[in-house]
Amino acid sequence: MKKTYINGVGCISTQKTFDTVFLEEAVVNHDENVLAVIPPVYKDYISPAAIRRMAKGVKNGIVASALAMKDSNVENVDAIITGTGLGCIEDSEKFLKSILDNNEEFLTPTSFIQSTHNTVGAQIALLQQCKGYNFTYVNGAVSFESALIDAKMQIEEEEANSILVGGVDENGDYTTALFKLNGRIKKDNSGPYDVLTSATSGAVYGEGASFFVLENERKENTYAELLDVSIVNTLEENEVEDAIQSFLKSNNLEISDVDVLILGFDGNADFENYYKNLVQNSFAETPQLYYKHLSGEYDTASAFALWMASKILKTQEIPEIIKLNPVSKPSYKTILLYNQLNGKNHSFTLLTK
Template sequence: MKTYINGIGCISTQKTFDTVFLEEAIHNNDENVLKIVSPAYKDFISPAASRRMAKGIKNGIVASAIAMKDAQIEKVDAIITGTGLGCIEDSEKFLKNILDNNEEFLTPTSFIQSTHNTVGAQIALLQQCKGYNFTYVNGAVSFESALLDAKMQIEEQEAQSVLVGGIDENGEYTTALFKLYGRIKQDNQQPYNLLESKTSGSVYGEGASFFVLENERKDNTYAEVLDIAIINTLEENEVESEITSFLKSNQLEISDIDALVLGFDGNIDFEIYYKNLAENAFAQTPVLYYKHLSGEYDTASAFALWMASKIIKTQEIPEIIKANSVEKPAYNTILLYNQLNGKNHSFTLISK
């Protein structure tokens, strides 16, 4: 069975809803932590319920609802989510309450909502979906793990339609720790231009991207998911041969790739993984990047898949995401490559 992307929904640090495709995107050079552009939550969630939900849950519910509407379906057979830090805001709240109240008289709400699988559970409750529901927490390949599972569910005919998504949110305290640890760029290093960065750390973000995968092609299909590969560790000089064999297993060569989406995040210590590919093997291929728009977070690659799906459907590449000036007459096969700090390498291949 083939796997098709039939619906997409994205809530991110750009206006990625109620627009055609990134025409309102802003390249922010001054912020090292990007904030979500909030949709009108009341259109999707009752205000009473919304008040008790962390933003990650709300963004997940809205993004999944947009994807379902886009796919023109009411029900799915399975819900699979990926998240790096889960509902980190509620985790922070609960830990703060423990300290503030000397471990006494604690309300359990924040604790209950702090688990990583809260988003998948809330979506299932709203849809009354009693099927397979799974959450992957695998660092920077959390979303790819979910996508791989969804593809296997469809291939094995366990499910005909799967809602798959990647969600992460920023927490104030966690963000401060990341700055301390050097995962986020320091506050006074503007402009934050990812392609010309000379500093370590990345520009951080948050978001929720959802996809409806189905086993049949429809008029509203975006792309076919051909293959996903996850590799824990690779040396800089091994990436190219790994990509070559990954493409070969799908009867493709580097010249067959119409666009390469790379996870440039401005971290000078690990940019070499991307630069090597862009300057050598894929020098004749349009190279795109996205973390200057979405920020870096564990499931940022879900934003990249949203972007690649849009490119295949619209056959257009917005200027704001181009990392080189190469163009192709048509964009039918797109390869996505991401890694975080030299680990958790992932390759995702989609085609028209």
């Protein structure tokens, strides 16, 4: 079986994650409960005529994928696999609003056509003239992991040599308002919004696009090897540690072999014990990191974490801004990512140098 290597990364997020080395310009926002992406110069990547018609999720996906392709020195890939939780939600909102505003008459179809979840993968394929396998996973908080598993299986079975994999989500005004109503996002004007010390329910929300070029051969510019990805739909708080141990065991590893643990703390006090139990018990001696204070919470936020992990393995440095504890190691070889959303959709991802 072929191994899977991450050979290129590209990330557009609520931080300046392009034109920088690694989070040196990152800022923690304590005043906003919904974070917006820091936009790149889109016209450097997309023609101005096309930009006008594109929702921000599509634009961010195209730029992030272009950055990953450039980073990996690859001209074309065999497949494009995308994960998204809400797809092009802005265009969906536009279309639904125009239905209401126009009494269901005289509708322009553009927003409807571009509101489907697979728009991002399709636009990337059109720009790259990639006629290979193109698939979009919409599996809530494990959408990106589902895409990763698919890509990894294809590379292992030698059905593809290089695959572009990404996670994309965008915020829409109306959807954000609904999320605030049902408590998924923290209440307005209840700051400061601190992810680690929060005592309230709801998360600090964000958006972003992260893409990776996965290939079956190791190169000079390789970031990491993707060892394994696992998804578990439901776990009790006291079952997470056992799940992690069996996941590591299936890869001939133990907890002591993990050099870095990256956790998805999002400020929702109702579900933080899933992470806190690990922090205080089995991984107390392991360097621990978190990331949603920078990226915000969204269905494919774990793609931002994978970008971060890839950077750590390549640079062998951990920025202070993402540290949960003061523990450090002389070198970092194996990284474990653990994420869950509201107690469901638990995912474990394992990388090695």
